Amino acid sequence: xxxxxxxxxxxxxxxxxxxxxxxxxxxxxxxxxxxxxxxxxxxxxxxxxxxxxxxxxxxxxxxxxxxxxxxxxxxxxxxxxxxxxxxxxxxxxxxxxxxxxxxxxxxxxxxxxxxxxxxxxxxxxxxxxxxxxxxxxxxxxxxxxxxxxxxxxxxxxxxxxxxxxxxxxxxxxxxxxxxxxxxxxxxxxxxxxxxxxxxxxxxxxxxx
Numbered sequence: 001x002x003x004x005x006x007x008x009x010x011x012x013x014x015x016x017x018x019x020x021x022x023x024x025x026x027x028x029x030x031x032x033x034x035x036x037x038x039x040x041x042x043x044x045x046x047x048x049x050x051x052x053x054x055x056x057x058x059x060x061x062x063x064x065x066x067x068x069x070x071x072x073x074x075x076x077x078x079x080x081x082x083x084x085x086x087x088x089x090x091x092x093x094x095x096x097x098x099x100x101x102x103x104x105x106x107x108x109x110x111x112x113x114x115x116x117x118x119x120x121x122x123x124x125x126x127x128x129x130x131x132x133x134x135x136x137x138x139x140x141x142x143x144x145x146x147x148x149x150x151x152x153x154x155x156x157x158x159x160x161x162x163x164x165x166x167x168x169x170x171x172x173x174x175x176x177x178x179x180x181x182x183x184x185x186x187x188x189x190x191x192x193x194x195x196x197x198x199x200x201x202x203x204x205x206x207x208x
Contacts (some may be wrong), residue, residue, distance in 0.1 A: 094202025
């Protein structure tokens with residue numbers, strides 16, 4: 001797992017305490033349908049699918065579509081999640097997950113950002129880019145406008161800064177005791193700016 005899907009290992013390593021991690025399941029983290037579910041953003045950027053089964057047979061849906069709202073998933077009362085299917089990562093690709101919280105592993109994320117990048121054959125531009133945000137909306141979301149902005153563009157520091165701002169504007173967080181909406185948007189911006197170079201490094205390409 002660490003070799004093939006290191007982003008999933010990174011996210012799992014920041015989920016709960018060691019005691020919780022020893023008894024928790026990936027399916028439980030997803031089916032609980034928390035907007036801050038730690039494993040959702042990395043699975044979303046990997047275009048993973050949830051496989052469920054009921055009396056009629058099996059069905060497959062994207063992890064993005066598993067979430068309907070806070071504590072509400074899209075499975076019927078007769079369905080049970082049996083498998084998570086993750087496609088192989090292409091060459092010249094890398095993914096990272098960054099979590100922001102006061103005690104990291106002991107707390108749910110105030111903000112979680114997962115980023116997947118795939119470079120063109122010359123490693124000079126974004127061939128594919130996916131960004132998923134956790135704890136910024138009723139469900140984990142993709143920052144699709146930011147993805148569209150980056151796709152096909154040459155790697156530049158100014159581009160990464162702009163992407164951070166755009167991702168923060170796609171977030172629609174609430175204000176509560178753990179942070180204001182404006183604070184959370186700023187953390188989205190910071191984690192996106194930090195995460196893009198880290199994802200690029202995993203492709204074998206250092207920052208622009």
